[in-house]
Amino acid sequence: MLAAERQAKIAELIRVQGSVQVDDLAHDLKVSTMTIRRDLEKLQEDNILERCHGGAVAKQEVTYADKSTSHMQDKVRLAARCAPLVSAGDNIYLDAGTTTYEIAKAIQNVPDIMVMTNDLEIAGLLKNSQAELLLCGGMVQKSTGSMLGYYATHMLEDFRFDVGFFGAASINEELEVFTPTVDKAFLKRKALQRCRKAYLVVDESKFGKQAVTKVNHLADYTAVITTGRLSAEDRKKAEKSDVRLIYV
Numbered sequence: 001m002l003a004a005e006r007q008a009k010i011a012e013l014i015r016v017q018g019s020v021q022v023d024d025l026a027h028d029l030k031v032s033t034m035t036i037r038r039d040l041e042k043l044q045e046d047n048i049l050e051r052c053h054g055g056a057v058a059k060q061e062v063t064y065a066d067k068s069t070s071h072m073q074d075k076v077r078l079a080a081r082c083a084p085l086v087s088a089g090d091n092i093y094l095d096a097g098t099t100t101y102e103i104a105k106a107i108q109n110v111p112d113i114m115v116m117t118n119d120l121e122i123a124g125l126l127k128n129s130q131a132e133l134l135l136c137g138g139m140v141q142k143s144t145g146s147m148l149g150y151y152a153t154h155m156l157e158d159f160r161f162d163v164g165f166f167g168a169a170s171i172n173e174e175l176e177v178f179t180p181t182v183d184k185a186f187l188k189r190k191a192l193q194r195c196r197k198a199y200l201v202v203d204e205s206k207f208g209k210q211a212v213t214k215v216n217h218l219a220d221y222t223a224v225i226t227t228g229r230l231s232a233e234d235r236k237k238a239e240k241s242d243v244r245l246i247y248v
Contacts, residue, residue, distance in 0.1 A: 001029070001031075001146070003039065003042075003063070005038055006029055006031070006035075007039050007042060007043055009027075010025060010036075010040070010049075011043060011048050011049070011210075011212055012038055013025075014043075014048065014049050014056065014057075014058050014212070015058065015212045015222075018057065018058050019052075019055060019056065019057045019058065020055050021054055021055040021104055022036050022037060022040070022054055022055050023054070025039075025055075025085055028035075028210065036122070040055075040056045044056070045209075046170070046172075046209050046211075047169075047170060047209050047210070048210060048211060048212055054154060058212075059120070067147055070092070070202075071203040071205055071227075074097045074203040074204070074227045074248075075098060075100055075102045076204060077200075077227065077248050078099055078102070078103075078201050078225055078226070078227060078248055079099070079102035079103045079105065079106040079201075079204065080118050081225055081246065081248045082103045082106065082107075082165055082199065082201060082225060083103070083107050083110075084237040085163060085197075086107045086110050086113065087110070087162075087197065088110055088111040088112050088113070088164060089111070089112045089113065090110070090113050090114075090162040090163055091113070091116075091133065091159075091160070091161045091162050092107070092115045092116070092161060092162065092163055092164065092165070093115075093116050093117070093159075093161040093163075093164035093165070093191050093194065093195055094115055094116070094117040094119065094122055094164075094165055095117075095118070095119070095164070095165060095166040095167050095188060095191065095233060096117065096119035096122070096144065096145070096146030096147075096167070097119065097146075097167035099120065099167050099201050099202070099203070100117070100122060100165050100166075100167055100201070101120065101121055101122050101125065103165050104117070104122045104125050104126055105199065106124065107131075108129040108130075108131055109128060109129065109130065110131075111130070113129055113131050113132070114131065114132040114133075114134065115131050115132070115133055115134070116133075116134040116135070116159060116161070117133075117134075117135065117136060118135070118136040118138070118146055118147040118148065118152055118187065119145060119146050119147075120140065120145040121145045121148070122222065123135055126177045130224045131158060134159075135147070136152045136155055136156065136187075136191075137151060137155060138151040138152030138153070138155075139151075139152075139183075146184075147169050148181070148183040148184055148187050149179075149183050149187075152187055153183075153186050153187050155216050156187075156190045156191055157190075158192055158194075159194055160194055160196070161191075161194055161195045161196065162195075162196050162197065163195060163196065163197045163198070163199070164191060164192065164194070164195035164197070164198045164199070165198075165199050166188060166191070166192065166198060166199065166200050166201065166221070167184050167199060167200075167201060167202065168202050168215070169209075169211040170206050170207075170209035170210055170211045171202065171204070171206050171208070171209070171218065172208070172209065172210040173208065173234070174217075174237075174241065175217060175218045175219075175237055175238060175241065176210075176214055176215075176216070176217050176218075177200065177209055177214070177215040177216050177217065177218065177220075178209075178210055178211035178212070178213060178214055178215060179213050179215050180211050180212055180213065181212070181213060182213050184213070184215075185213040185214065185215045186235040188215045188216075189215060189216060192216065192220065192221070197222040197223070198222050199221060199222055199223055199225050200218065200223075200224045200226075201222045201224075201225045201226070202224070202225075202226050202228065203226065203228065204226065204227050204228035204229070205225050206228070207228045207230070207234075212218060217241065217244065218238065218241065218243040219241040219242055219243050221243075221244075222244070223244040223245070223246050224243060224244065224245050224246065225246045225248060226245065226246070226247065226248065227247070227248050229247070230245070
């Protein structure tokens with residue numbers, strides 16, 4: 001079994017069980033405990049799990065407070081680049097996140113726009129603006145201030161958007177987009193399908209990592225707006241997959 005396949009199995013076990021033990025993994029996957037420890041170290045580097053004595057536990061979702069102070073200057077620059085993509089009268093979808101919160105700030109005075117979001121912080125900001133505001137309602141994930149689940153996903157069936165802006169927890173070496181939970185992945189996919197144009201907006205910290213649940217591929221977006229600079233190898237992959245990159 002290749003290391004990538006073994007690590008994918010471990011990631012899935014973490015997602016289902018919440019924790020794993022080194023000895024159990026070594027027995028079940030028929031490799032040495034040293035190999036498993038190296039696998040766990042790699043998965044920890046990819047932000048998928050957290051090492052603990054004798055094993056590992058599932059990585060906890062980063063809280064809104066922690067996200068809001070991370071790479072703030074990059075997020076403001078990204079938002080400034082996104083603002084001209086919004087026109088008066090547009091219907092807009094804003095994914096939950098601190099980067100999209102900055103986008104909301106940048107576009108809030110565009111005339112006659114309608115914004116739907118599943119982010120309570122964005123909703124709190126826009127309720128005092130001239131923008132028409134719709135909440136994509138569902139269960140509230142209190143640590144991040146976002147709404148998700150069946151009701152949020154089902155609500156999107158009735159809407160179409162001129163433009164949508166999306167975030168990501170991580171982007172792996174295959175240029176696949178990941179998020180920590182299945183519910184978030186379903187919601188992001190559904191919202192993307194409802195957008196005439198859709199932009200993934202990410203700072204450089206999101207590249208070269210892998211969370212638990214795959215959302216889609218960079219090629220599924222109209223463009224990727226980023227402060228990151230891809231390696232020569234990744235640029236070739238992006239070009240081959242018709243990924244449009246907008247550097248900020």
